Amino acid sequence: MTGNKLVDNIILILSFLATAVCVGVFLYTEMIYKKPLPNEQAELQRLLSDNKKMAFPAPFKLDSLIINLKARKTKLRFLSVETQLVPFNHNSDDKFEAHRSMINDSIINVAGRMTAEELNSVSGKILLEERIKKSVNLILGEQLVKGVLFTKFVVQ
Numbered sequence: 051m052t053g054n055k056l057v058d059n060i061i062l063i064l065s066f067l068a069t070a071v072c073v074g075v076f077l078y079t080e081m082i083y084k085k086p087l088p089n090e091q092a093e094l095q096r097l098l099s100d101n102k103k104m105a106f107p108a109p110f111k112l113d114s115l116i117i118n119l120k121a122r123k124t125k126l127r128f129l130s131v132e133t134q135l136v137p138f139n140h141n142s143d144d145k146f147e148a149h150r151s152m153i154n155d156s157i158i159n160v161a162g163r164m165t166a167e168e169l170n171s172v173s174g175k176i177l178l179e180e181r182i183k184k185s186v187n188l189i190l191g192e193q194l195v196k197g198v199l200f201t202k203f204v205v206q
Contacts, residue, residue, distance in 0.1 A: 109137075112157070129169060
């Protein structure tokens with residue numbers, strides 16, 4: 051203690067009040083306050099909406115295409131490809147559907163400028179994917195395509 055009776059009494063009273071407040075809060079939360087039970091329908095709706103936000107958007111499937119490739123020799127080479135566009139968000143399918151023919155045309159233009167040797171390499175496939183993604187986003191006028199998936203990729 052400090053030796054001063056007034057200061058000691060003030061410290062004692064403040065300590066007593068702090069202890070009383072802590073005990074009061076504990077008793078209120080444990081004995082008096084009753085947490086409301088969760089509403090099953092509201093919780094189910096909240097879980098479903100959270101699930102939709104966290105789910106990945108489904109890829110948009112495009113038509114199967116057969117594309118003539120740029121030939122270095124006289125032998126004709128072609129690419130048979132099926133692609134899917136991976137969107138950033140769930141509401142892009144309408145825009146993809148509205149521009150389907152232009153998207154297919156851009157894929158034909160991009161792949162038709164590449165040679166079979168380029169497309170047979172891993173770096174060529176990555177380059178094709180990046181070029182397709184860039185041209186589709188240019189057609190749509192905004193960044194909607196996150197990636198391009200090739201479900202069938204045959205160079206002959």
